[in-house]
Amino acid sequence: MTDTDTAEIGMGVTVTKTGETGAFGGELLTINFGPHHPSTHGVLRLIVDLDGEQVKRLKPVIGYLHTGIEKQMEALRWQQGVTVTDRHDYLSPPINNLAYALAVEKLMGVDVPPRANALRVIMSELTRLSSHLVWMGTSGLELGAMSMLMYCFRERDTILDMNEEISGYRMHTSYIRPGGVMADATPRFLDLLEKFIVAMPGHVDEYEDLLTMNPIWRSRTIGIGRLSAEDAKVLGASGPMLRGSGVAWDLRKQMPYSGYEGYEFEVATSDMCDCYGRYLVRIKEMRESVKILRQALDRLPDGPVNVDDRKMLPPPREELETSMEAVIHHFKLFTEGYSVPPGDVYVAVESGRGENGCYVVSDGTHKPRRVKFRAASFVNLQPLERMAMNHMVADMVAIIGTADTVLGDVDR
Amino acid sequence: MGLEALAESMGQNILTTSLGKLIGWGRGNSVWPAQFGLACCAIEMIATATAGVDIARFGSEAFRASPRQSDLMIVSGRVSQKMAPILRTIYDQMPEPKWVISMGACASTGGVFNNYALLQGVDKIVPVDVYIPGCPPRPEDLLNALMILQERIKAQGITPRQ
Numbered sequence: 001m002t003d004t005d006t007a008e009i010g011m012g013v014t015v016t017k018t019g020e021t022g023a024f025g026g027e028l029l030t031i032n033f034g035p036h037h038p039s040t041h042g043v044l045r046l047i048v049d050l051d052g053e054q055v056k057r058l059k060p061v062i063g064y065l066h067t068g069i070e071k072q073m074e075a076l077r078w079q080q081g082v083t084v085t086d087r088h089d090y091l092s093p094p095i096n097n098l099a100y101a102l103a104v105e106k107l108m109g110v111d112v113p114p115r116a117n118a119l120r121v122i123m124s125e126l127t128r129l130s131s132h133l134v135w136m137g138t139s140g141l142e143l144g145a146m147s148m149l150m151y152c153f154r155e156r157d158t159i160l161d162m163n164e165e166i167s168g169y170r171m172h173t174s175y176i177r178p179g180g181v182m183a184d185a186t187p188r189f190l191d192l193l194e195k196f197i198v199a200m201p202g203h204v205d206e207y208e209d210l211l212t213m214n215p216i217w218r219s220r221t222i223g224i225g226r227l228s229a230e231d232a233k234v235l236g237a238s239g240p241m242l243r244g245s246g247v248a249w250d251l252r253k254q255m256p257y258s259g260y261e262g263y264e265f266e267v268a269t270s271d272m273c274d275c276y277g278r279y280l281v282r283i284k285e286m287r288e289s290v291k292i293l294r295q296a297l298d299r300l301p302d303g304p305v306n307v308d309d310r311k312m313l314p315p316p317r318e319e320l321e322t323s324m325e326a327v328i329h330h331f332k333l334f335t336e337g338y339s340v341p342p343g344d345v346y347v348a349v350e351s352g353r354g355e356n357g358c359y360v361v362s363d364g365t366h367k368p369r370r371v372k373f374r375a376a377s378f379v380n381l382q383p384l385e386r387m388a389m390n391h392m393v394a395d396m397v398a399i400i401g402t403a404d405t406v407l408g409d410v411d412r
Numbered sequence: 413m414g415l416e417a418l419a420e421s422m423g424q425n426i427l428t429t430s431l432g433k434l435i436g437w438g439r440g441n442s443v444w445p446a447q448f449g450l451a452c453c454a455i456e457m458i459a460t461a462t463a464g465v466d467i468a469r470f471g472s473e474a475f476r477a478s479p480r481q482s483d484l485m486i487v488s489g490r491v492s493q494k495m496a497p498i499l500r501t502i503y504d505q506m507p508e509p510k511w512v513i514s515m516g517a518c519a520s521t522g523g524v525f526n527n528y529a530l531l532q533g534v535d536k537i538v539p540v541d542v543y544i545p546g547c548p549p550r551p552e553d554l555l556n557a558l559m560i561l562q563e564r565i566k567a568q569g570i571t572p573r574q
Contacts, residue, residue, distance in 0.1 A: 035495065036448060036502055037477075043450060043495060064495045065451055068529030075527075083524060090452035134455060153462035171452060171548055408451050411492070 028056055033396075035064045041138065041400060042407035046384075053392050058385040062378075065411040073371040077337035078104055078178060081368060085358075086172035088373060089409035091131040094123040095351040097176035099358035100371070102257060103347040104178035107340050107362055110309070114301040116180040117259040122193065122296045123166075123175055124258070124349070125289040129200070130159040131352030132282045136207060139279075139401035143220045148210060155203050158196055165189045179313045180306030193297055200290045208283060221275035225387040225399035228273060235383040239354025239376050240285065241403060244278035246271040251350040263292045275402040312338050337366040346374075353377050353404055377409035432569030439483070439509070440565040443558065446482035447475040448502060451489025453516040453548040460551040470558055479505040484561070485538070486554070490518035491531040503538045511565065513557050514540045517547040 034045035043064035049057035069088050073081045085100045086093035098120055105112065112120075133152040140148025160170040166189045167173040167182055175182045211217045227237070232245040242249055250267040252260040268284030270277035306313050314333050315326040342364040348357035357374030380403050387399045419426050449457060460467045467473050476482040479502045491499055503512070514534050517523035520543045522532035534540060541564065542557045549557075 035498060042454070064492060064498070065490065066492045066494060066529045067451075067490055067525055068527040069525070071529075072525055072527050087452060087524070090455065134458075138458070149458070149461075150463045153459055154464060157459065157462075157464050170550060171456070 035061075041405060044400065044405065044407055044410075046396075046400075048388075048393070048396070050393065054390055055388045055393065055396060056390075058388050058396075060381050060384060062381070062407075062410050065407045067408070067412060069412045070371055070373065073368055075367070077366050078340055078368065079333075079337055081371065082174050082177050083172070085373075086174055087408065088412045089351060089353065089356065089375065089377065089406050090171065091134055091406050092127045092351045092353070092356070093172050093174070094120075094127045094176050095349055095356055096358075096373075097174060098124060098258065099347055099349045099356050099373075100360070101176050101178045102349065103345050103358045103360040104340060106345045106347060107343055107360065108178070108312070109341075110179060110307050110312070112180050112307055113304050114259070115184075115303045116305045118296050118300050119181050119185060119305060120176050120258045121260065121263070122185075122293060122300075123173070123181075125292050125296070126159050126162060126193075128352045129286055129289050130156045132286050133159075135282065135352070135401075135404045136211075136279075139398075139404075140211065140217075142397050142401050143217065145211065145214070145217060148207070151203070151206060151210070155200065158192070162189055162192050162196065165192060179309065180304075184305045185300075190297065190300075193293065197290055197293050197297065201287065204283065204286050204290075211279070212283070218276065220395070220398050221279060221402070222272070223274055223276075224391060224395045225275045225402060226273050227383050227387050231383060231386055235386065236379040237354070237383050238379065239350070239352070239404075240268075240278050240281045241354060241380050241383065243267065243269045244281045244402075245273045246277075251348055251355060255348065257347070257349055263295050265292050275398050278402040339364060339366050340368075348374065351376055353406065353409065354380060373409075373412060375409040375412060377405040377407070381405055381410060430569075432571070433566075436566040436569045440562040441471040443470075443472045443484045443511070443562065443565070444474045444476050444482045445472055445484040445486050446479050446502065446506065447477050448479075448485060449488050450491065450495070451518065453488035453519070456548045456551055457486055457488045457515065457554060460554045465551040465555060467555065467558070470555065470562065472558060479503075480507060482506055483509065484511050484513065486513045486515050487519040487534045487538075487540075488515045489548075490523065490525060491534050491537075492529055493531060496531050496537055499534070500537045509565075509568075511541045511561055512538050513554075513561065514543045515554060515557070516544060516549055520545070523547055 029050045031048050031050060033048055035043040045061040047059045047061060048055055069084055073084055082097055082100060085096040089096050133156040137149040137152030163173050164170050166185055167175040227245050229245045229247050232242050246269055248267045248269045253267055265288040268281045268288060270280045310329045314330050319326040320330060340362040342362050344361040346357060346359045348355045354376030355374060356376050359372040360368055361370040363369040384403060388396050461473055485503055514520045519534045522530050542561050544553050544557045546553055
């Protein structure tokens with residue numbers, strides 16, 4: 001090999017081999033990690049330069065799950081777009097719905113009724129819990145704690161049962177829509193929620209029993225993947241990645257939406273700045289989410305769950321029998337949809353992974369001109385190299401795990 | 413020793429069958445899927461392996477990290493144009509006999525995404541045995557597909573798939 005030659009390592013990716021010598025006297029070795037690899041959290045591909053077993057350079061290659069979601073939304077009417085937002089960050093569908101719904105509502109100047117806001121908060125927090133549960137289960141599995149997967153998915157399934165009760169769908173609920181929510185909560189949903197809120201703190205204790213003082217878990221995560229607060233801010237990290245570095249930044253507190261200012265909860269932070277710190281942040285967040293759910297359920301206001309606007313949402317079924325106006329509105333909504341005043345708006349909400357933003361441009365027609373998502377997972381990939389530097393390959397798995405990237409969110 | 417004498421010496425503890433049925437029975441009850449998740453459906457695929465649904469009852473809990481050790485590819489999620497050649501490579505690396513389950517609407521037809529980025533159905537690049545509708549399908553749907561596949565494998569017997 002010459003000193004600088006470039007090697008094509010498939011799929012149009014070229015790596016420059018510099019012929020550098022590592023500390024162990026050997027040449028740096030470029031390896032390919034993914035996209036089909038059991039511990040890369042989906043189809044993430046990394047090109048890693050190794051000196052012995054130490055990571056010296058790391059470059060994520062993305063796009064293996066590129067779905068064209070943003071482009072697809074330009075071809076869908078405003079109310080149809082909701083179904084597609086479910087599918088970009090597929091571990092937190094209602095939170096994606098919420099970002100989109102808030103953006104559309106802001107453009108239209110619509111305020112949803114208080115009950116809708118409370119239901120939105122309930123769904124957001126349930127989603128945050130299920131997202132953290134999937135994270136903990138899979139990360140535990142990757143670091144050898146297989147029972148975590150079984151415990152976490154047990155509780156996740158109760159959350160999905162609630163999703164199904166309220167929206168008829170386990171994962172992609174499309175429950176939160178511009179103008180309100182899909183349907184009111186059923187008595188059974190509130191019943192299940194009550195039971196869940198009572199049981200969940202005990203389950204979180206269970207997870208902590210299994211992991212927090214577990215010597216293997218601690219040795220695999222403490223001091224691994226350090227990310228200082230400055231680096232985290234400069235590289236745009238958000239969510240548990242940022243709070244795990246000691247920065248108390250949570251959009252639910254800093255820029256409240258959907259009535260989050262009315263709930264009492266703490267922003268979970270940790271000064272450990274490593275994988276263990278991010279784990280502690282997520283555990284704390286799960287406890288705080290249960291607190292918010294408790295308050296939301298106790299104070300759930302009565303009233304409608306949708307705005308009373310026939311130009312935006314279809315009339316109730318029974319009106320169609322008696323009112324010609326209602327039939328016309330129904331027909332117009334389902335043939336051409338509603339139009340949104342021209343303009344552009346950016347709305348961000350806090351998902352389980354960080355700032356989940358939605359930028360919407362309207363040209364006044366029945367379809368969006370442009371929809372752009374600010375995906376937390378995508379930005380949280382940036383600090384990956386900084387965190388993995390000089391660590392072993394095996395620690396890289398822990399680092400990718402605690403970054404909690406969802407590839408659907410990265411590639412969209 | 414004749415067969416009758418053998419049967420007598422073993423008491424009632426003997427069964428006779430054809431080799432094809434025996435192999436089909438063995439293969440059908442130990443279908444090992446490749447550990448290969450793509451998108452949303454992969455999460456439901458993981459859920460199928462956990463205690464609530466428990467795919468282990470059907471002998472398929474051994475998700476193998478290497479395609480060389482697996483019999484079944486569960487295409488769990490949308491396949492982008494960029495991922496398609498990799499998926500085909502993984503399929504090619506699996507030893508015969510092998511089967512494919514196309515899990516969910518995206519893998520089967522492209523689902524709600526009829527656009528430039530996605531492969532409109534994974535059957536364009538690999539032969540699919542069972543399609544599962546749903547976006548994503550419930551874990552029970554995946555189990556049902558597995559049971560349909562098991563019936564098919566048992567019927568195939570010793571002959572490899574054409």
